């Protein structure tokens with residue numbers, strides 16, 4: 001299954017019900033004696049009334065493996081994502097896999113076109129003259145990425161808090177979004193910490209509408 005090539009893995013997280021509640025209680029100064037139940041009710045209230053700021057006090061780091069065309073969509077979330085690193089085609093030449101949808105017949109020659117582009121990329125690097133300087137080798141790798149297909153699978157690590165996550169989910173889970181970016185969003189959701197289950201259920205219930 002081609003969508004199986006798309007992956008999301010949570011590398012770590014901070015915060016949850018407690019930090020979000022404490023951030024919200026600062027407004028009213030009423031944190032004394034609150035039970036866990038009170039904090040869950042507060043989360044419900046905050047989501048319902050779109051008090052977004054406390055949700056910045058919980059976040060996580062996620063590693064994605066996605067085609068370049070999805071990566072381009074992910075990096076448009078410049079405000080929602082607080083930190084982001086992607087692999088460098090200047091320092092690496094390990095690109096070897098391209099996304100292959102299984103709902104496309106090969107009459108389009110999609111696979112052949114991607115394979116030729118991928119081969120051209122590796123050939124450009126392989127054909128680097130033996131006497132090329134370090135700088136020239138780096139330059140060839142830089143230029144060779146110009147022939148990679150945008151279906152090439154790449155890695156990106158993103159840092160996102162729950163407030164930002166809402167913005168991404170609201171847009172990328174929507175039915176009008178492309179299948180692959182919807183799948184990416186669903187896999188991000190699946191890998192989120194189980195400690196956030198109550199919060200995420202509430203956000204889903206209210207349509208990620210923080």
Ligand SMILES: Cc1cc2nc3c(=O)[nH]c(=O)nc-3n(C[C@H](O)[C@H](O)[C@H](O)COP(=O)(O)OP(=O)(O)OC[C@H]3O[C@@H](n4cnc5c(N)ncnc54)[C@H](O)[C@@H]3O)c2cc1C
Nearest residue numbers: 073076077078079080081164167168171172174176177178
């Ligand atoms: C179905 C779909 C189709 C799309 N098609 C295209 C396309 O054809 N071409 C294209 O270029 N893009 C396209 N996009 C990308 C889209 O236009 C957004 O750039 C992208 O989804 C990031 O959204 P954002 O700006 O809300 O993200 P973020 O930058 O993460 O912003 C998050 C939120 O912060 C606030 N914010 C961000 N910047 C500002 C600001 N400067 N001032 C005030 N508030 C701000 C807004 O509330 C915003 O929603 C598409 C997106 C979707 C979901």
